[in-house]
Amino acid sequence: MKCIVCVKQVPDTSGVVAVKEDGTMDRAAMATITNHDDLAAVEAALRIKDATGCKVVVISMGPPPAEGMLRELLAMGADEAVLVSAREFGGSDTYATSQILAAAIKKVGVDSDDIVFCGRQAIDGDTAQVGPQIAEKLNLPQVSYVAEIKVEDKAVTVKRLLEDGYMTIKVQTPCLLTCVKELNEARYMSVGGIMECYQKPLEVYNYETLKDDPLIDVDTIGLKGSPTNVYKSFSPPVKGAGMMMEGADKATVEKLVSILNDKHII
Numbered sequence: 189m190k191c192i193v194c195v196k197q198v199p200d201t202s203g204v205v206a207v208k209e210d211g212t213m214d215r216a217a218m219a220t221i222t223n224h225d226d227l228a229a230v231e232a233a234l235r236i237k238d239a240t241g242c243k244v245v246v247i248s249m250g251p252p253p254a255e256g257m258l259r260e261l262l263a264m265g266a267d268e269a270v271l272v273s274a275r276e277f278g279g280s281d282t283y284a285t286s287q288i289l290a291a292a293i294k295k296v297g298v299d300s301d302d303i304v305f306c307g308r309q310a311i312d313g314d315t316a317q318v319g320p321q322i323a324e325k326l327n328l329p330q331v332s333y334v335a336e337i338k339v340e341d342k343a344v345t346v347k348r349l350l351e352d353g354y355m356t357i358k359v360q361t362p363c364l365l366t367c368v369k370e371l372n373e374a375r376y377m378s379v380g381g382i383m384e385c386y387q388k389p390l391e392v393y394n395y396e397t398l399k400d401d402p403l404i405d406v407d408t409i410g411l412k413g414s415p416t417n418v419y420k421s422f423s424p425p426v427k428g429a430g431m432m433m434e435g436a437d438k439a440t441v442e443k444l445v446s447i448l449n450d451k452h453i454i
């Protein structure tokens with residue numbers, strides 16, 4: 189058995205979001221972090237490794253500096269890392285990204301008792317589409333919003349987070365799970381892990397490595413292979429000053445309710 193985890197390096201949007209004069213996000217001016225949901229997915233895989241001794245492979249598609257993040261995941265306990273990186277892959281939307289990641293996962297190999305993990309959503313693109321699209325392309329059953337995992341023999345029982353509760357689902361392996369950050373608290377890198385991480389295998393899959401896969405075609409990857417293109421990006425307008433209302437009587441409350449009603453807030 190092995191766990192394959194897709195991990196994205198993202199700009200840290202929790203602090204000041206740097207915006208260029210033309211309104212696009214200034215990624216170079218922002219620190220990069222490992223996407224939170226993906227860290228939960230890595231931790232889930234490492235806990236399965238602790239319990240079963242299985243192998244954990246982490247995969248990231250991104251520019252060469254993403255190698256630093258992959259080394260950190262190796263230092264946390266992952267066994268192997270794959271960096272999917274090539275000029276041909278640049279400009280991919282979620283469809284093209286999932287084509288490329290699915291081809292990379294196929295190259296790693298999915299056995300009958302394996303689990304593929306993704307985060308639910310990346311904090312920069314925010315679409316939550318890549319995991320489910322990879323599952324479709326690999327023909328794997330999928331469960332999204334995973335908040336608890338129990339591995340049995342060739343099956344996984346998961347608690348799926350809903351808006352107002354949970355759903356328990358049993359799914360056969362091989363399968364794909366997308367994890368929410370509430371699933372667990374990720375461990376730190378260990379000192380031993382940091383020493384070992386440079387000896388662990390880190391492979392780079394470029395266009396040459398993946399080009400023979402039927403999923404990889406000029407019409408299905410990169411900017412040209414993306415059915416969607418970002419036409420314009422801009423910062424949302426800054427909210428105006430708040431409205432103050434005074435009084436604690438019925439009329440004031442009714443006025444407040446009617447304002448909220450008009451704005452479709454209630």
Ligand SMILES: Cc1cc2nc3c(=O)[nH]c(=O)nc-3n(C[C@H](O)[C@H](O)[C@H](O)COP(=O)(O)OP(=O)(O)OC[C@H]3O[C@@H](n4cnc5c(N)ncnc54)[C@H](O)[C@@H]3O)c2cc1C
Pocket residue numbers: 194195196197223225226247248249250278279280281282283285286289305306307308309310311312313314315316317318319411416417418
């Ligand atoms: C219309 C459109 C056009 C775009 N055009 C461009 C462009 O021109 N240039 C550009 O750089 N980007 C572009 N992007 C962004 C790019 O598509 C996304 O970065 C990428 O598809 C991931 O989508 P997401 O961030 O919404 O991830 P989600 O779907 O929210 O991610 C879900 C999970 O999938 C996995 N995952 C996602 N991306 C990766 C990855 N790269 N490596 C490993 N695992 C991953 C992670 O586990 C993650 O938690 C575009 C996006 C859209 C919607």
